[in-house]
Amino acid sequence: MMGKKRSGFLVSAALGLSLLMLACGPASPAGDGAASGTTTVGFLFVGPKDDYGYNQAAYLGSVEMEKAMGARVKVLRAENVPETEEAERVMEGMINQGAKVIFPTSYGHLDPALNVAKRHPTVTFIHQGGLKTAPNLGTYFGNIYETVYLGGVAAGKMTKTNKLGFIVSFPIPQVLMNINAFEQGAKSVNPNATTAVVFTANWCDPGKQAEAANNLIAQGVDVLTQHQDCSKTIVETAERRGIMSVGYHADASALAPKGWLTGAVWNWGPLYTQEVKAVLDGKWAGSPMSGKYRLGIKDGAVDLAKFGAAVPADVQALIKAKQKDIIDGKLTPIEGPVKDQSGNVKIAAGVKPSIDDLEKTDYLVEGVIGSVPR
Amino acid sequence: MLSIVEAVLGGAVRSSTAVLFAALGELIAERAGVVNLGTEGCMLTGALGAFAVTAATGNPYLGALAGGGCGALLAAVHAYVAVVRGANQLATGMAVTILGLGVTSFWGRSFVSTQIQGMEPINLPVLSSMPLLGPILFQHDPLTYLSMLLAPVIWLFLARTRWGLALRATGERQEVVYSVGYSPTMIRFAAVVAGGFLAGLGGAQLAVAYTLNWVENMTQGRGYVAVAMVIFASWNPLMAVAGSYLFGGALSLQLALQAQGVGVSPFLMSAVPYLVTLGVLIVVGRRRRQAMPDELRAVFEGSRG
Known part of the structure; x- marks a missing residue:
């Protein structure tokens, strides 16, 4: 989860390629999301989505959020994103595709996310586990x-x-x-x-x-x-x-x-849904979610x-x-x-x-x- | 207490097997005058190949064979570029490792949550019931036994056979090999591919006999430990066994000590194989360097690419 360094240059290359393919694919109504009532939400995972671990939990949360929000969101996902400037490129790629909300879900994605957040003040960043925040970057974690x-x-x-x-x-x-x-x-x-x-x-x-x-x-x-x-x-x-x-x-x-x-x-689904809904309704900024948001067993x-x-x-x-x-x-x-x-x-x-x-x-x-x- | 000692040392043997296979493979290549820093990549492809074939066929032996094949295939890339095309061995080896990491991460994704029936430990009759030695040496998976047998076989091959002599001569002075009508290029190519096969078997042991799992980058630097081990062992296969078990034992012991409440740093322990190798290179450098194949010296000292 935290501080993991993956040396997978080629992993990143493969990922870059797949993002490229995503970008070139026919189904990319980039940018105009807000107008059509659909907001693009991006998720970054540091590992594979089915590892019976940290990443699987985050992935399942993203699926649940997608289901709960229905037509209001379009979800982009990137697995095996290393905790390097490569993460910045992945986030920039998602923003190019119209992403307005981004979940960098690994501890080490925080610094890259802070950099990207500075360049894109209109995009909301919601980071998993981070101890630093920015005006458009809040963090959340569960008291596991x-x-x-x-x-x-x-x-x-x-x-x-x-x-x-x-x-x-x-x-x-x-x-x-x-x-x-x-x-x-x-x-x-x-x-x-x-x-x-x-x-x-x-x-x-x-x-x-x-x-x-x-x-x-x-x-x-x-x-x-x-x-x-x-x-x-x-x-x-x-x-x-x-x-x-x-x-x-x-x-x-x-x-x-x-x-x-x-x-x-972890049971991230309800929390992800709550965060995305708040952003879409314009209620995220200034709420506890825009700071260091910590939830326990009673919040689910x-x-x-x-x-x-x-x-x-x-x-x-x-x-x-x-x-x-x-x-x-x-x-x-x-x-x-x-x-x-x-x-x-x-x-x-x-x-x-x-x-x-x-x-x-x-x-x-x-x-x-x-x-x-x- | 005795049972804990047996468990720790037995565990050390089984967890050292992957490194031992890879070290023996690297040793064959280096004795022919080729350094293969792609060993880490060969182990990874071996691990994934073995896991995938075991998952598909249900037969871990077939899986191990496939793992060896995958390691050999990746090593052939190194052999072609470094030996046939004459590119820099160190750079090529690193590239091969990165390639191995990349393709296995990419193709391995769908296997991360797969469950397999792996190789079960087999207690060797009579031997396994010996006190102390039995549980430490003779209650393991078949690949571990194979690795134990392999070291003396490789030693005999190198020291006592015509082909072994040709291989060693290629590593010492390839002109001599030319002059008696062998092709040093072919011998090197074969040595690197054979070494890759063994590295692949090492990865296979990790995936289908020891952990029964595939995870991206699961070898976690064991291939580099193997390369260090060859230097530590002065290019002697029997020493490679001792070295592998020593490092495996140290790792196993520190895990066991931690659980007993003895404070040892796992971070320091992870660095120990490299520290010891550096120490060996410094302290007994000169004598050990005599053991280094001459053609290898050319690689390290830069007179040949």
């Missing part, structure tokens, strides 16, 4: 740690060895928040549950994922979860080795009919994937109840007292940290095995 917490509850209830495994990429705040939320969730129902963490130093290296999974399983871990861009290898490896898994990004239950518990997934931006066959009804009911408590504001997934691994109090008892505070997380909570690589 809330559902990761619920995944931790499922894992804590289901584990027999009390050892959970979490395969992650880089020690950025969002990743550390997810690890902490998962362990807090597991601990809330099973005080003995520990979470062993492995950093692969990569967003998607199936070889390292398989190896990390096998190592964790050898150490007695019986529930695996992850924060990687592509989730398929880990879910499949867990299933083959006969252990359970909690998914991330997208519903991968089809890959693990036996061991799938649930997963923390993040959700739990469906439960696997392994999860008994009482556990499902417990998780549903906790989900409702979060929605009703009765339960805050990360709230004080929270201690780090050496027992230092990081969040005092009774304190509910703001999302800005959480996005500065640089420690792992008590019960997590592993350390933050410096």
